[in-house]
Amino acid sequence: MDSIVAEFDPEKHPRTTFNTSDEEKHVSDCYFLESVDKIRFSYEAAAVDEQSGRLKVPKEMALNKVGHALHWLDPNFRKFTFHERIKRIVSLTGAIEPRVMQSMYIFKQPYIGGATNEHVDSTFLHTEHPNTLLGIWIALDPARLDNGCLWFIPGSHKGTRDV
Template sequence: MDVLSPDARERYHRDGFLVLEGFVDPARCDALRAHADRLVAAFDPDAHRSVFTTNEQTRHSDDHFLDSAGEIRFFFEEDAFDETGALRQPKERSINKIGHALHDLDPEIDAFSRDPKIETLVAELGLAAPLLMQSMYIFKQPFIGGEVRCHQDSTFLHTEPEAMLGLWFALEDAHRGNGCLWAIPGGHRAGLKSRFVREGRSTRFEVYDETPWDESRLVPLEVEKGAVIVLDGLVPHMSHANRSPASRHAYTLHVVSGESAYPSTNWLQRPTPARGF
């Protein structure tokens, strides 16, 4: 049975993104959130202090980040620690995200990621021989949830030719107050502006177009729990910091075409081959 109408497919190719409300049952969203809570409860915050931020990506490309392609690892919010290095709030209110192989290593998240409905959605969007490359559970914590600057996902997960999409599942309502996604309609047609290139244990940005994003064109993608937002790898998108008392949990899955080459200069290099659905 089809997931998408012809109009929805047309809108995706026109805008570079697509919002589908009610894609995931709310009870399943709640179950995934409860599972993430259990993962955090079992995590020792003294094991490492790796911070995730998009403001200084190269500075924060530490070993913990670079070796996370085949692991389940935890990353803190930029404002999680005080000047002494102590957590400002409990660990469950300090984690920015968990990544990047949840879809392969965690049975519950694997089952969510490889749901036949998701497989059908990806097929109907025209991605050939899909491979599940990366997954992240994102918390967007109350009061300290960090900004994610305007970017293209293909900057970080590049294929030749470009053939990648992101699936962003709202596990809670996402609105302007708690840091919903924003995207530039049609921005994917401008091409790739930069690449995040890995060379051994170091990373750098390779810039192709220094023209800044026209952020006046960004539109908010406010959605209810259970929605999925599909993002073309080239569409520019971002989210503001969350300074509200409400969290904004989401699960993201990045899928590439197995018919495209996946360069060794991508930061994410899996220890085992990526699998499909």
């Protein structure tokens, strides 16, 4: 991810911010919606000055996430995404003919990082048939109760649930 961020020029991208409580905004955000086959960047809301649109902190500390075609466009992410070990783990869930719909790198920035509210991934990724969406979350840093680790509903991969 370091090389992707190093090559990223904030002047060539809009100051799109992302959070899970802003679902309505993302429905009409073309930069977000058209990211399915691109590598796009979203910022923490607190990192962008509302008046000027300028970043308040260095770009490395301003990013919320990078997505959504890392698995196709970045060789390191592609190698990891399609690794046999990942395929084996997915097969254990009972998924039939799984496809990768998106990939993202989510930053957890100190001091300005926003909370990720409880949500159901299918709010953002719609499928024709219920129970066909599986999300995989891999922590790259230690994830503990005291630093905001992921919570999930056990067995939630087996059916639809409201949060």
